[in-house]
Amino acid sequence: MSESETSIAALLERALDAFESGFGRPATLAAAAPGRVNLMGEHTDYNDGYVLPIAIDRWAVIVGDVAPETESISTWYSLDLDEEYEADLQQPLQPVTLDWVNYPLGVVEEFRQHQIELPNIDFVLTSSVPIGAGLSSSAAITVALATMFAEALGFDLDPIRKAQWCQRAEHEFPKVPCGIMDPMIASLASEGDALFIDCQSHETKRVTMPPQDDAVLLIANTNVKHALATSEYAARREECRLAVEELRAVLFRQEIQSLRDVTANDLRQARDQMDPVFMRRAMHVVNENIRTLESIRALMQHDLQRFGEYMFASHVSLRDEYEVSCAELDTLVELAGELSLAIAGQDRGVYGARMTGAGFGGCAIILCRPDAVDLVTQYLVDGHLAKFDTAPTIFASHAVAGARAITVASEE
Ligand code: GLA
Numbered sequence: 001m002s003e004s005e006t007s008i009a010a011l012l013e014r015a016l017d018a019f020e021s022g023f024g025r026p027a028t029l030a031a032a033a034p035g036r037v038n039l040m041g042e043h044t045d046y047n048d049g050y051v052l053p054i055a056i057d058r059w060a061v062i063v064g065d066v067a068p069e070t071e072s073i074s075t076w077y078s079l080d081l082d083e084e085y086e087a088d089l090q091q092p093l094q095p096v097t098l099d100w101v102n103y104p105l106g107v108v109e110e111f112r113q114h115q116i117e118l119p120n121i122d123f124v125l126t127s128s129v130p131i132g133a134g135l136s137s138s139a140a141i142t143v144a145l146a147t148m149f150a151e152a153l154g155f156d157l158d159p160i161r162k163a164q165w166c167q168r169a170e171h172e173f174p175k176v177p178c179g180i181m182d183p184m185i186a187s188l189a190s191e192g193d194a195l196f197i198d199c200q201s202h203e204t205k206r207v208t209m210p211p212q213d214d215a216v217l218l219i220a221n222t223n224v225k226h227a228l229a230t231s232e233y234a235a236r237r238e239e240c241r242l243a244v245e246e247l248r249a250v251l252f253r254q255e256i257q258s259l260r261d262v263t264a265n266d267l268r269q270a271r272d273q274m275d276p277v278f279m280r281r282a283m284h285v286v287n288e289n290i291r292t293l294e295s296i297r298a299l300m301q302h303d304l305q306r307f308g309e310y311m312f313a314s315h316v317s318l319r320d321e322y323e324v325s326c327a328e329l330d331t332l333v334e335l336a337g338e339l340s341l342a343i344a345g346q347d348r349g350v351y352g353a354r355m356t357g358a359g360f361g362g363c364a365i366i367l368c369r370p371d372a373v374d375l376v377t378q379y380l381v382d383g384h385l386a387k388f389d390t391a392p393t394i395f396a397s398h399a400v401a402g403a404r405a406i407t408v409a410s411e412e
Contacts, residue, residue, distance in 0.1 A: 134362025308352025
């Protein structure tokens with residue numbers, strides 16, 4: 001998709017047109033929320049750890065209008081899938097087989113759980129966040145929708161609460177056991193900044209991204225979607241929970257609640273008495289938390305070389321200790337490494353690279369000098385093609401601001 005197709009303005013125009021032609025009246029409400037990549041801190045959010053995502057300039061856009069009083073149902077339309085759903089919100093809500101519908105159903109249910117009754121709202125949804133690419137297309141949808149619902153009610157929904165509601169919405173209806181990172185960044189991001197999130201306290205801190213004259217962030221989509229991704233994700237969560245149980249017993253420390261409460265030293269001490277798989281998962285999480293804090297220090301000191309080294313180290317840990325990478329992601333990161341000082345000992349413009357998101361396919365990110373973008377892109381495409389017969393989709397992105405309600409121009 002070209003930039004003219006992925007921008008909020010382009011999506012908004014298409015959604016407004018579709019709404020008007022489908023419903024015979026103009027939309028009066030609109031909201032947008034972005035996708036994301038995570039720069040550092042992978043598989044740490046559900047372990048009460050640290051993450052450092054940015055929101056990217058790919059969006060879910062939703063436009064809507066309160067349904068006429070004569071109608072007892074809400075009509076929801078996915079423009080990209082060309083699928084319509086009639087939601088009867090008077091009935092108790094249940095998950096449905098039409099997958100995309102479970103996201104809005106989950107959000108409606110969250111409002112209800114908080115004693116907020118929504119009127120029937122018809123809406124049209126469209127998105128430029130690629131689905132299944134690990135760029136958080138689902139949080140973009142739930143957060144955009146929660147933003148539009150709050151706007152419709154004139155309700156001031158705090159962005160952190162919004163993120164928590166959206167996380168629960170995903171747990172309860174689509175049944176995706178995601179962490180808090182994706183809705184938090186979609187909700188709270190600010191232009192030009194990464195967001196450090198302490199996933200235990202939900203405290204956040206903005207970390208200024210390097211100027212685009214110094215560094216460009218490339219997103220390389222392997223276009224691989226592993227069927228096992230959701231079950232493996234749930235399996236990792238469970239392994240971490242069991243690692244915590246073992247650590248509690250081995251270290252005689254009942255107060256350990258999550259992997260956030262253990263240090264690298266604790267792990268060394270417990271090593272011989274623990275299940276080796278749980279140990280490796282714990283090692284990744286504990287070290288990834290340290291890397292996240294260290295990499296923020298590097299970013300703040302404008303030391304992109306060091307930041308890049310942490311990216312490579314994070315990838316190795318995700319590949320070997322946490323085992324959530326795949327051959328395509330490893331290849332992209334290896335190819336990027338061949339253009340870097342950190343791995344190849346020769347600086348051809350790459351600072352660092354790693355997989356991003358849940359893994360098992362999806363995207364790698366590469367931080368490189370602006371003058372190296374063409375070389376890196378070609379090198380990765382050629383190298384990937386040579387090995388897998390398919391080309392990755394590569395595009396540059398930058399840190400954008402998070403969810404916003406959009407005022408729809410009235411015709412009077
Ligand atoms: C998915 C989840 C996030 C996070 C990442 C891994 O994107 O939705 O909550 O756990 O995987 O870091």
